[in-house]
Amino acid sequence: MTLSNSAPAPAAGPASGPATEVVLEAVGLTKHFPVRRKLRDLFTREHAAVHAVDDVNLVLRRGHVTALVGESGSGKSTVARLLAQLYPRTGGDILLHGDAVTVKGGRRFRAYARRVQMIFQDPFASLNPVHTVRYHLTRALKIHGNAGRTADDLERALADLLGRVSLTPPERYLEKFPHELSGGQRQRVAIARALGANPEALLADEPVSMLDVSIRLGVLNLLRDLKERLNLAILYITHDIASARYFADETMVMYAGRMVEGGESETVTQNPAHPYTRLLIESAPDPDRISGLTADTGDRGNGEPPSLINPPAGCRFNPRCPNVMPRCTVDLPPRIEIGDRPGHWAACWLYDPATVAAQQPGSAAAATEEAAR
Numbered sequence: 001m002t003l004s005n006s007a008p009a010p011a012a013g014p015a016s017g018p019a020t021e022v023v024l025e026a027v028g029l030t031k032h033f034p035v036r037r038k039l040r041d042l043f044t045r046e047h048a049a050v051h052a053v054d055d056v057n058l059v060l061r062r063g064h065v066t067a068l069v070g071e072s073g074s075g076k077s078t079v080a081r082l083l084a085q086l087y088p089r090t091g092g093d094i095l096l097h098g099d100a101v102t103v104k105g106g107r108r109f110r111a112y113a114r115r116v117q118m119i120f121q122d123p124f125a126s127l128n129p130v131h132t133v134r135y136h137l138t139r140a141l142k143i144h145g146n147a148g149r150t151a152d153d154l155e156r157a158l159a160d161l162l163g164r165v166s167l168t169p170p171e172r173y174l175e176k177f178p179h180e181l182s183g184g185q186r187q188r189v190a191i192a193r194a195l196g197a198n199p200e201a202l203l204a205d206e207p208v209s210m211l212d213v214s215i216r217l218g219v220l221n222l223l224r225d226l227k228e229r230l231n232l233a234i235l236y237i238t239h240d241i242a243s244a245r246y247f248a249d250e251t252m253v254m255y256a257g258r259m260v261e262g263g264e265s266e267t268v269t270q271n272p273a274h275p276y277t278r279l280l281i282e283s284a285p286d287p288d289r290i291s292g293l294t295a296d297t298g299d300r301g302n303g304e305p306p307s308l309i310n311p312p313a314g315c316r317f318n319p320r321c322p323n324v325m326p327r328c329t330v331d332l333p334p335r336i337e338i339g340d341r342p343g344h345w346a347a348c349w350l351y352d353p354a355t356v357a358a359q360q361p362g363s364a365a366a367a368t369e370e371a372a373r
């Protein structure tokens with residue numbers, strides 16, 4: 001589906017639809033950023049590009065938080081921006097209620113943004129310092145047609161929005177400028193602004209990582225409460241896998257532009273299958289704590305992520321992988337079901353029975369390889 005200019009305002013509000021209904025889906029989502037060409041490149045046919053996101057599949061459901069976890073530079077923000085239709089994509093589809101949607105700004109974008117809203121990492125940067133809370137929220141309500149008809153309607157809608165993010169009484173906050181609020185209050189205003197669209201899906205890009213440690217839990221709890229009360233589908237982007245366990249129903253792990261593991265958060269964090277997920281968990285100082293709520297950890301693990309201009313062949317994690325096998329440097333692993341819990345998968349040859357058998361000492365493949373050395 002392409003939202004047309006004449007499309008009526010989407011009718012489905014947060015309260016409608018069963019809890020497990022799929023709201024937004026990425027199918028084979030791909031984004032390559034072209035790299036600025038040097039003079040000598042003009043004489044070659046090569047077009048260098050950053051392979052930021054490759055063949056990403058993910059599903060956001062009503063009343064469900066899906067975490068997208070990975071190191072800095074793994075492509076998480078690019079996935080969120082693609083889902084928000086802020087970037088054109090190189091390939092793949094974005095399905096809203098099962099219909100493929102492409103929007104390129106203007107009214108179509110607004111119609112889409114009414115249903116899919118994004119929350120950014122830095123609430124200071126996302127709120128305009130010269131405008132009050134009232135201005136920010138009124139604008140969101142008006143743009144998305146939720147301000148009502150009278151001044152009283154608008155006041156009620158403003159109070160309702162601030163109440164939803166626990167900034168009460170509203171008159172204490174409405175006339176404040178962003179610099180007069182704490183980081184946590186600013187992020188709550190940014191969340192209220194997103195709710196002003198009455199969306200079905202929220203894309204939260206590291207929503208607590210810039211906040212003071214002591215208030216992270218409060219903002220995550222607020223998002224969880226909104227998920228339940230408003231039946232929202234939430235994408236929670238974080239580099240902190242332990243906070244995903246605490247907050248998300250489902251966790252997807254991303255490495256160097258590709259999804260490497262997914263499943264219920266409890267399973268992925270307590271029984272990680274992919275060597276990269278294990279590395280993420282092992283290198284967290286204390287796997288049982290909710291580290292996103294106590295520390296900002298940034299990059300972790302041994303070695304460096306690969307170049308995304310010339311990513312490694314096969315599995316992109318193979319240069320850092322403690323379990324690397326010959327096949328991993330050649331063939332891209334597909335999603336393979338782990339079998340411990342429904343829906344738990346890893347894109348890793350370790351779980352391919354045929355590959356594992358071929359690696360056993362004494363197997364024909366291992367003997368051929370030995371002879372070739």
Ligand SMILES: Nc1ncnc2c1ncn2[C@@H]1O[C@H](COP(=O)(O)OP(=O)(O)OP(=O)(O)O)[C@@H](O)[C@H]1O
Nearest residue numbers: 033050052070071072073074075076077078079308
């Ligand atoms: N506009 C752009 N032009 C070129 N390359 C880009 C652009 N945006 C992102 N990239 C590159 O794409 C890759 C993925 O970046 P992205 O910001 O999506 O990762 P991330 O996992 O969200 O990291 P972080 O946690 O640091 O935000 C990185 O190599 C980044 O340098």
